[in-house]
Each structure stands twice: as structure tokens, then as C-alpha cells.
Amino acid sequence: MKKLIKVIVWVIVVLGILLLAKNFIAKTAVSGVVKKLTGLTLNIDSLNVGVFKTAIDIKGLKLHNPAGFKDRLMMNMPRIYVDYDLGAFFKNKVHLEDIKINLEEFVVVKNEKGELNLNSLRVVQDKKQTKKEGTKKKESKLPDLKIDVLDLRIGKVIYKDYSKGAEPSIQEFNVNINEQYENINDPYVFTSLIIVKALMNTSIASLANFDLGPLKNAAGSSLGKAKKLAGDAAAKSVEAGKKIEKKLEGATKGIGSFFKSEEAK
Numbered sequence: 001m002k003k004l005i006k007v008i009v010w011v012i013v014v015l016g017i018l019l020l021a022k023n024f025i026a027k028t029a030v031s032g033v034v035k036k037l038t039g040l041t042l043n044i045d046s047l048n049v050g051v052f053k054t055a056i057d058i059k060g061l062k063l064h065n066p067a068g069f070k071d072r073l074m075m076n077m078p079r080i081y082v083d084y085d086l087g088a089f090f091k092n093k094v095h096l097e098d099i100k101i102n103l104e105e106f107v108v109v110k111n112e113k114g115e116l117n118l119n120s121l122r123v124v125q126d127k128k129q130t131k132k133e134g135t136k137k138k139e140s141k142l143p144d145l146k147i148d149v150l151d152l153r154i155g156k157v158i159y160k161d162y163s164k165g166a167e168p169s170i171q172e173f174n175v176n177i178n179e180q181y182e183n184i185n186d187p188y189v190f191t192s193l194i195i196v197k198a199l200m201n202t203s204i205a206s207l208a209n210f211d212l213g214p215l216k217n218a219a220g221s222s223l224g225k226a227k228k229l230a231g232d233a234a235a236k237s238v239e240a241g242k243k244i245e246k247k248l249e250g251a252t253k254g255i256g257s258f259f260k261s262e263e264a265k
Contacts (some may be wrong), residue, residue, distance in 0.1 A: 011086060030058065033094060034208045036189055037124035040074065054097075056082040066120045067141040069111050071160060077107040093144040100151040108208060110161045116208050123191040127214035151229065152177065154197060159204045175203040179226040192218035 021136050045060025063075040081100040088095035109117045118124055154177040160168040178196055184190050192215040201206050205212045
């Protein structure tokens with residue numbers, strides 16, 4: 001019996017190592033995709049890949065401002081859930097069957113030089129270049145992206161203006177967006193949609209002299225196809241997750257008790 005327990009322990013250890021390696025690879029892949037989409041650096045607190053499911057649970061994703069801005073944070077996303085198509089990755093494509101984004105805080109900053117952090121985003125730079133050149137040839141090559149279902153939550157948008165003095169003028173807008181979108185087939189549509197939805201019901205674009213027009217055009221018809229989600233949907237999801245965790249915890253304790261009793265024999 002002791003030999004069987006040792007074998008089981010070794011199997012668990014090996015699976016744990018494989019899972020950690022899988023998480024590391026996925027974290028690197030996610031960081032690379034976000035870097036290509038935004039052009040900015042990011043930090044992820046934790047990332048877990050499902051063992052038997054093509055699901056990724058990301059916690060604490062923070063997108064950072066480029067050099068030249070006192071505020072390090074641009075976007076704070078406490079949690080992102082992704083259900084992906086594994087086969088698409090082998091074809092160098094990104095196919096997300098379901099993605100849930102919780103954008104808790106979006107910080108728009110104008111620094112002392114009058115530079116706006118939004119202008120550092122790749123989609124903004126590419127759209128400005130496209131408008132200037134009158135062609136799409138200058139747009140960066142972004143990864144092929146297909147999203148079947150996007151659940152987008154945006155909580156608060158903050159505008160900080162350092163251009164008028166030592167202390168910034170700060171304005172906050174609680175936008176409280178909770179919407180669902182389907183069939184997004186372009187990375188420009190995806191990133192433009194998030195920015196436009198965050199800013200369109202605020203006065204930030206006017207205050208910062210930021211032209212939302214090119215991004216609205218990029219988002220296209222997706223803007224008008226939003227489905228409102230129930231306000232308590234996230235709470236129900238969290239509660240369901242807690243129930244599953246309790247069941248798993250109970251099952252784990254039961255298995256542990258079984259092995260202890262067998263070892264005693």
C-alpha cells in the first residue's frame with residue numbers, strides 16, 4: 001500500500017510540474033499577444049490554465065504607461081477569463097471562444113509636456129498613421145484574432161492632467177458598463193471597442209483633445225450590437241465559483257482521509 005501511495009504522490013508531483021510549465025508558457029503567450037495589441041508592457045499577478053479544459057483564469061493584469069508618465073498604471077483588470085481554441089494556436093492564430101474582461105480602472109493621463117498616454121497605444125498610432133497616409137499599408141501586423149463572445153465590464157475611468165501645474169487636476173467617471181459582444185474578427189475592432197466604450201460617455205476626449213473618430217470607425221458596427229448584461233451576473237458567477245471550490249475542497253479532504261486510513265492498515 002505504501003508503494004502505491006508513493007507512486008500516486010510522484011504522479012501528482014509530475015502533474016504539478018507540467019501544470020506549472022503550462023501556466024508559464026500560457027503567461028508568456030498572453031503577455032506577447034497583449035504586447036502586440038497595445039505596444040505597452042504589462043504585469044500579471046497569476047495565471048492558471050485548466051488541466052482538462054481549454055480555459056485560462058488571469059488575475060491582476062495591469063497595463064503600464066510608457067516612460068515619461070508619473071502614473072505607472074493605465075489599465076487595471078483584476079480578472080480575465082478566457083476559453084480558447086487550442087487548435088488555432090498551432091496555426092499561429094488566436095481564437096477565443098469566450099472571454100470575460102473586468103476592466104476595473106482605466107486611467108487617462110496627460111503629462112507635464114502635454115503628451116497623452118492614449119497616444120502610445122498601438123491601435124491609436126496605427127489609425128493616425130492610416131489617416132495620415134490614406135492607406136492601411138502602414139498599419140502594424142497584429143496577430144489574427146477571432147472572438148466568438150466577449151463579456152466586457154468597465155467600472156471607472158479617471159482623467160489626470162499634469163500639464164497645468166505641479167498637482168494634477170483629476171476627474172473620475174463611473175461608467176459601469178456591463179455588455180456582451182459577439183463575432184469580433186479583427187484585433188483593431190477589439191482594442192478600439194474597449195477604448196471607445198470606456199470614453200464615449202465621459203468628457204475625457206474633449207478635455208484631452210483626443211479624437212475618438214478613428215477608433216469609432218475601427219469598432220464599426222460592433223458598437224451598436226452590444227447586449228446589456230444583468231448587473232448581478234458577475235456576483236452569481238463568483239458565488240458559483242465559491243460553491244465549486246468548496247466541493248473540490250471537500251473531495252480533496254475525503255481523498256486524504258481515505259489514503260490515511262489505508263496507510264494505517
